[in-house]
Amino acid sequence: MAEHAARRCCLGWDFSTQQVKVVAVDAELNVFYEDSVLFDRDLLEFGTQGGVHVHEDGLTVTSPVLMWVQALDIILEKMKASGFDFSQVLALSGAGQQHGSVYWKAGASQVLTSLSPDLLLHEQLQACFSIRDCPVWMDSSTTAQCRQLEATVGGAQALSCLTGSRAYERFTGNQIAKLYQQNPEAYSHTERISLVSSFAASLFLGSYSPIDYSDGSGMNLLRIQDKVWSQACLGACAPHLEEKLGLPVPSCSVVGAISSYFVQRYGFPPGCKVVAFTGDNPASLAGMRLEEGDIAVSLGTSDTLFLWLQEPTPTLEGHIFCNPVDPQHYMALLCFKNGSLMREKIRDELASSSWSEFSKALQSTEMGNSGNLGFYFDVMEITPEIIGRHRFSAENHEVSAFPWDVEIRALIEGQFMAKKIHAEGLGYRVMPKTKILATGGASHNRDILQVLADVFGTPVYVIDTANSACVGSAYRAFHGLAAGTDVPFSEVVKLAPNPRLAAAPTPGASQVYEALLQRYAMLEQRILTQTRGPPE
Ligand SMILES: Nc1ncnc2c1ncn2[C@@H]1O[C@H](COP(=O)(O)OP(=O)(O)O)[C@@H](O)[C@H]1O
Numbered sequence: 426m427a428e429h430a431a432r433r434c435c436l437g438w439d440f441s442t443q444q445v446k447v448v449a450v451d452a453e454l455n456v457f458y459e460d461s462v463l464f465d466r467d468l469l470e471f472g473t474q475g476g477v478h479v480h481e482d483g484l485t486v487t488s489p490v491l492m493w494v495q496a497l498d499i500i501l502e503k504m505k506a507s508g509f510d511f512s513q514v515l516a517l518s519g520a521g522q523q524h525g526s527v528y529w530k531a532g533a534s535q536v537l538t539s540l541s542p543d544l545l546l547h548e549q550l551q552a553c554f555s556i557r558d559c560p561v562w563m564d565s566s567t568t569a570q571c572r573q574l575e576a577t578v579g580g581a582q583a584l585s586c587l588t589g590s591r592a593y594e595r596f597t598g599n600q601i602a603k604l605y606q607q608n609p610e611a612y613s614h615t616e617r618i619s620l621v622s623s624f625a626a627s628l629f630l631g632s633y634s635p636i637d638y639s640d641g642s643g644m645n646l647l648r649i650q651d652k653v654w655s656q657a658c659l660g661a662c663a664p665h666l667e668e669k670l671g672l673p674v675p676s677c678s679v680v681g682a683i684s685s686y687f688v689q690r691y692g693f694p695p696g697c698k699v700v701a702f703t704g705d706n707p708a709s710l711a712g713m714r715l716e717e718g719d720i721a722v723s724l725g726t727s728d729t730l731f732l733w734l735q736e737p738t739p740t741l742e743g744h745i746f747c748n749p750v751d752p753q754h755y756m757a758l759l760c761f762k763n764g765s766l767m768r769e770k771i772r773d774e775l776a777s778s779s780w781s782e783f784s785k786a787l788q789s790t791e792m793g794n795s796g797n798l799g800f801y802f803d804v805m806e807i808t809p810e811i812i813g814r815h816r817f818s819a820e821n822h823e824v825s826a827f828p829w830d831v832e833i834r835a836l837i838e839g840q841f842m843a844k845k846i847h848a849e850g851l852g853y854r855v856m857p858k859t860k861i862l863a864t865g866g867a868s869h870n871r872d873i874l875q876v877l878a879d880v881f882g883t884p885v886y887v888i889d890t891a892n893s894a895c896v897g898s899a900y901r902a903f904h905g906l907a908a909g910t911d912v913p914f915s916e917v918v919k920l921a922p923n924p925r926l927a928a929a930p931t932p933g934a935s936q937v938y939e940a941l942l943q944r945y946a947m948l949e950q951r952i953l954t955q956t957r958g959p960p961e
């Protein structure tokens with residue numbers, strides 16, 4: 426680290442489902458420091474699996490707020506021990522897993538502003554939260570609240586036109602409504618509600634950070650056109666909600682200077698700016714420098730697919746968020762809950778817990794899997810709402826098992842066919858110049874990316890780090906620094922390294938997948954009809 430000691434830089438943070446990560450990016454936009462703390466491995470005392478606790482009902486999913494605080498302590502202490510020169514940090518920003526919420530207890534603001542540099546954050550913030558287990562994006566326990574909210578504003582499409590999405594169980598407004606209904610005392614003792622992103626920013630600020638427009642779009646509460654809270658939605662969720670949320674701000678806002686705690690304990694310069702934190706998917710859009718026509722696929726704990734949009738066209742599937750780097754524009758997002766954790770399960774069951782064994786199955790089976798198709802949703806999927814494992818032979822007969830290598834290919838092909846079909850449902854079309862930008866943990870796996878290229882019939886590119894949310898956060902910090910002069914984001918990141926080609930479609934792939942995609946869509950409808958009855 427010593428050789429980099431005098432490099433002026435911005436830090437990018439990511440408080441994601443399974444870990445807290447950080448990168449340092451210098452003024453030439455080179456990443457020169459990366460670190461992470463994995464909750465399941467490094468914070469065993471919290472007993473999480475995949476960073477979360479799944480409750481007995483199988484629907485409620487939470488994470489301990491103090492685990493996130495302690496992870497930040499650990500990573501900062503690691504950076505300090507490695508000789509990281511905090512005095513060179515000009516600004517920082519960050520990202521958080523979307524939709525999760527943190528409930529600050531009355532009096533917490535006082536504690537935040539008077540932190541002692543002699544103690545760690547988690548030692549001082551123990552009593553600051555009115556609930557210790559925060560609902561996170563994997564939670565699907567708020568169906569009643571969703572129906573209530575939609576009914577209040579005139580139905581699912583009306584809510585989507587207003588807030589960018591119909592009501593989704595994980596969206597924060599519905600989670601807040603549930604907390605208010607089930608634990609009114611904790612709600613009334615709450616002085617501030619943060620998203621995971623604005624919570625993390627608040628730690629750095631030493632005061633409550635506002636919620637940014639882009640992550641705020643994942644709450645079913647923000648009017649995405651005029652970027653103010655919807656009074657109708659607030660009223661439907663809980664009383665006095667506006668004062669607990671504070672006013673939302675543009676995503677590139679500088680929300681303040683770093684708190685004296687970090688100056689005194691770690692040696693940050695007092696002028697180090699904190700740029701509003703945002704959601705991990707919006708931050709990834711920034712990190713990948715997405716251009717119009719491109720499609721981003723993030724293969725993290727969740728799989729997500731997102732696009733840059735000029736005009737919002739909210740529907741009943743997927744989400745429209747305010748764009749994190751251009752306040753005039755939008756982004757569309759589809760989220761698939763059965764992402765990496767589902768792949769890990771199949772790997773553990775069939776490939777001796779080894780990604781290289783898993784890859785061998787993809788290498789030894791043919792594109793199209795001889796017509797065998799599979800749906801693998803161990804937890805209730807978001808897009809579409811299906812649960813269970815469903816396998817079909819080339820003749821569309823449901824079968825109970827596949828050979829191990831066919832199963833692995835069916836999983837990966839099925840996951841990517843679902844992405845293509847649902848992206849097309851949002852109006853997306855692959856064009857000759859379209860490229861896919863892949864990120865997230867599984868983007869390290871070339872064999873998985875090859876299937877992605879083949880199913881979409883388009884080349885797949887990666888950036889040098891799979892941590893695009895962190896890198897995007899550091900880029901956004903540079904943008905925040907320059908924003909006073911009205912510089913567009915694209916100008917600030919023009920020096921960033923170009924994405925690298927990771928997989929090109931195999932000749933003949935389009936023909937193979939054209940027919941298979943139609944069958945996949947038809948079988949998906951069949952499963953949906955079997956599980957919830959015919960469409961109205
Ligand atoms: N070589 C690999 N092949 C497939 N998946 C991988 C590989 N390496 C890591 N992963 C997956 O990446 C996931 C973590 O992705 P990451 O984007 O870091 O998660 P998050 O940001 O949601 O915490 C792990 O759950 C793991 O399954």
Ligand SMILES: O=C(CO)[C@@H](O)[C@H](O)COP(=O)(O)O
Nearest residue numbers: 441442522523562725726727
């Ligand atoms: O719910 C969503 C997006 O709507 C998820 O994508 C979360 O934002 C979690 O992200 P990862 O930790 O999987 O990156």
